[in-house]
Amino acid sequence: MPQGKYPHKRTCLMRQLLRTVLLIALCVVYLCDRSALDFAAGLAGRPWLIALWLWLMADIVSRMLPLPWHPIGMTKWRGSRYIPRTPQPDAAALQAEKRRLNRQLLPTLIVYAIANSWYWLPCAAYALTGRPAFIGSLGAPELLLITALYYFGDTVFILIFCPFRDIALNNRCCTACRIYNYDAIMTVTPLLLMPCTLFSAPLIALSLLYAIIWEVSLQRHPERFSLRFNAALACGSCGCDHCPTKRPFWPLSKLRKKATS
Numbered sequence: 001m002p003q004g005k006y007p008h009k010r011t012c013l014m015r016q017l018l019r020t021v022l023l024i025a026l027c028v029v030y031l032c033d034r035s036a037l038d039f040a041a042g043l044a045g046r047p048w049l050i051a052l053w054l055w056l057m058a059d060i061v062s063r064m065l066p067l068p069w070h071p072i073g074m075t076k077w078r079g080s081r082y083i084p085r086t087p088q089p090d091a092a093a094l095q096a097e098k099r100r101l102n103r104q105l106l107p108t109l110i111v112y113a114i115a116n117s118w119y120w121l122p123c124a125a126y127a128l129t130g131r132p133a134f135i136g137s138l139g140a141p142e143l144l145l146i147t148a149l150y151y152f153g154d155t156v157f158i159l160i161f162c163p164f165r166d167i168a169l170n171n172r173c174c175t176a177c178r179i180y181n182y183d184a185i186m187t188v189t190p191l192l193l194m195p196c197t198l199f200s201a202p203l204i205a206l207s208l209l210y211a212i213i214w215e216v217s218l219q220r221h222p223e224r225f226s227l228r229f230n231a232a233l234a235c236g237s238c239g240c241d242h243c244p245t246k247r248p249f250w251p252l253s254k255l256r257k258k259a260t261s
C-alpha cells in the first residue's frame with residue numbers, strides 16, 4: 001500500500017507538548033507528595049497513577065492498531081505496508097538481510113545499557129548489599145519519574161537527536177530503524193526494578209508483546225524491514241512531513257544532514 005501524506009511533524013510536536021506537560025505535572029506531584037506516585041502501594045486513592053496508567057495503556061494499544069496516521073517506520077512489520085522491489089529477493093538474499101538486521105541489535109543493546117547504567121548499577125548494588133550507593137535506594141516514585149522521563153525522551157529522539165539512529169545503528173532516518181517498536185518496552189524498563197504490581201505488570205506485558213510482534217515479523221519477513229527490498233521505505237515513497245535527513249527540524253539535525261551529505 002503506497003504511503004500517503006500524514007502530519008508526522010505536527011503529531012510529534014503535539015505528543016512532545018503533552019509529554020512535557022505530563023512530566024512537569026508528575027514532578028510537581030512528586031515534590032508535593034511523594035507517596036502519591038508510589039505505585040507499589042496500590043492504585044487506591046491515587047488518581048494521578050490511575051490517569052497515567054490509562055494514558056500509557058491507551059498509547060501502547062493505539063500503536064498496535066493499523067491507524068492511518070502511523071508512520072511507515074512503525075507499521076512496516078505489517079504485510080499491507082510492504083511494496084516489493086523488483087526483482088524479488090531469493091531465499092539466500094533474505095537470510096543475509098536477516099543476519100544483517102540481527103547484527104544491529106548488539107550495538108543497540110550496548111548503547112541502551114550504558115544509558116541506563118546510571119541507575120541500574122546503584123540499584124543492583126543496593127539490592128546486593130542493602131546499603132544505599134548514590135541513588136541505589138530509588139523507590140517506586142523515583143522509578144516512575146524515570147519512566148516519565150523516558151516517555152518524554154521518545155519524541156525528543158525523533159525531533160532532535162537519537163543516539164540509536166545516529167550512533168548505534170547509523171540509520172538514514174527513523175523509517176529505517178531496526179528497533180522502532182522497541183520504544184514502549186524501553187520506556188517501561190525502570191518499572192522492572194520493582195516487584196510486579198497492578199500498575200506495572202500490564203504495562204510491561206503489553207510493551208513486551210508489542211516488541212515480540214515486531215521481532216517475530218522481522219524474523220519471518222525480513223524483506224519488510226529492508227531498504228533494499230521494501231520500496232515503501234524509500235525516500236520517494238515516504239509521506240512523512242518531518243525527516244531528519246531531507247527536512248531537518250532542529251539545528252542539530254541540520255548539522256547531521258550536512259555531515260552525512
